Amino acid sequence: MKYQNIENKLFINHRKNFNKHLKNNSLAILNSNDEFPRSGDQNFLFKQNCDLFYLSGIDQEDTVLLLYPDCPNPLYREVLFLRQTNEHIKVWEGHKYTKAMAESASGIKNIYWIADFDNILHSIITYAEHIYLNTNENDNKAYTVAYRDIRFIGEMKAKYPLHHYERAAPIMRQLRETKSEGEVQLVQKACDITRDAFIRVLKFTKPEVTEYEIEAEIIHEFIRQQATGHAYPPIIASGNNANILHYGDNNQICKDNEVILMDFGAEYANYNADLSRTIPVNGKFTPRQKSVYKAVQHVLQESIKLMKPGILGSDYNQQTGELMTEQLVGLKLISMEEVKNQNPGYPAYKKYFMHGISHHLGLDVHDFANRYIPFQEGNLLTCEPGIYIPAEGFGIRLENNIVLTADGNIDLMANTPIEAEEIEEIMNSSTL
Structure with missing residues (x-):
């Protein structure tokens, strides 16, 4: 990112306000945007999902935010999953968040690599009654591309069909229209x-x-x-x-x-x-x-x-x-x-x-x-x-x-x- 670091208090407060709107015993999952292919081996310039950024301050691909305020395991009440960097990525792509950097940016203490997401989610989702998932609910434009949030909803319902699924978008609409x-x-x-x-x-x-x-x-x-x-x-x-x-x-x-x-x-x-x-x-x-x-x-x-x-x-x-x-x-x-x-x-x-x-x-x-x-x-x-x-x-x-x-x-x-x-x-x- 070119811009200066943002004080993580902004994102901590956004998550607190979001959690207040969840039903009891609810788990919410928000995904980063896709990296959209351009042509050949190129992608379009990455643009973060605005809702994920609003709640986390993380400006990087392959990121997932999990919020479960009533989770019986305190470790998983607020979890951030990141793409794990390595020497190859360091040489070819440069900067990626370390866990310490992501904690500083977001104010989230429990940070894991994205490879751990499925196992951690499976270990706690059976205790949750409601699952909030996000989509781009825009009444000005209907999107025909099956972007990441849409694909993720299908995957979740196939794995966990008997949970009560809820829409995160109405909460985000209410929160985002009033600026701090x-x-x-x-x-x-x-x-x-x-x-x-x-x-x-x-x-x-x-x-x-x-x-x-x-x-x-x-x-x-x-x-x-x-x-x-x-x-x-x-x-x-x-x-x-x-x-x-x-x-x-x-x-x-x-x-x-x-x-x-x-x-x-x-x-x-x-x-x-x-x-x-x-x-x-x-x-x-x-x-x-x-x-x-x-x-x-x-x-x-x-x-x-x-x-x-x-x-x-x-x-x-x-x-x-x-x-x-x-x-x-x-x-x-x-x-x-x-x-x-x-x-x-x-x-x-x-x-x-x-x-x-x-x-x-x-x-x-x-x-x-x-x-x-x-x-x-x-x-x-x-x-x-x-x-x-x-x-x-x-x-x-x-x-x-x-x-x-x-x-x-x-x-x-x-x-x-x-x-x-x-x-x-x-x-x-x-x-x-």
Whole structure:
């Protein structure tokens, strides 16, 4: 890992909170992610299972966490199983956790090699009544690949068919949507690195640079500051490319008088930032670009004020849609007549602002949360309004990351340049 060591108190507390949600005499097992094959003898870059990391802090393949708070043998109430390293692995792959290192990272004292898992599990599972297993329960996407958790469920039910099996995912959803102070600090670090990358881009950008050169500046700053890399594939969308919401080619030349919509974020210690900014290629917005920019910024500022504990996400989107409607009328993109006659299921503003304004953020960029539960204290949310005008060849999106607290919202990107005049000043007064 490139990032600094994390105090294991964070993961100890996460396990305590998880255990409180288990039924009496329950055993829970969580697996690391697969190493997915790429081609030939290569794998894709390993990314840890977010739930396993949340409960253990272990960032390594072939890892299993077993939690059995009521186990009659105290040795097996909290157990971590690791891939055993050897001289061959040391030479070819380098660092792997020793037992002492894993104990320091996780706060778990009972650590065994993965080869011991089956025997230890078999020695205690007959005493447990319920078995909690994990899956990726995401209502935005259905996965067709039989990943490790799915295969493990089949193996467990074949070996131990008469146990009561339970879902760990609802517990993880409830826990992960409320961020602890330690988690917020890690996201703040990711946001700070993202800010520095954005400032680097402001100092670098000029007419005739390519989108991929800007992407290169971003990853340079990320890696320089110990981020793992991109939190998600970056969007560097100049000109009309900004009207493709998930544009990712990043291969065009940035032309004079265009604007560039950028959506990127650093991943630090598996926690993610998610930033959107739009800048003028030549360092100066045109009057029309600036008027649209100011409209989006107004919606952002007012939407952050509306983002409060107790409001449902659907109601929040409706209220921010009303803010956007007002701005689009002012820009003469829609008329009051269109608003009056709009289809409630597809309001007039959706022609120019077609996506939702917010999502949860954390270990996943679109983090684990229940969309039918109101926002609450400790939620970490994005706020990302945009206006997209294909007929005029540009789009504007702005996005910050917000923590909800009892004392008001905390903007983790408050120190990232956003005022149009500040962006112009940096672009025209500095060089890389």
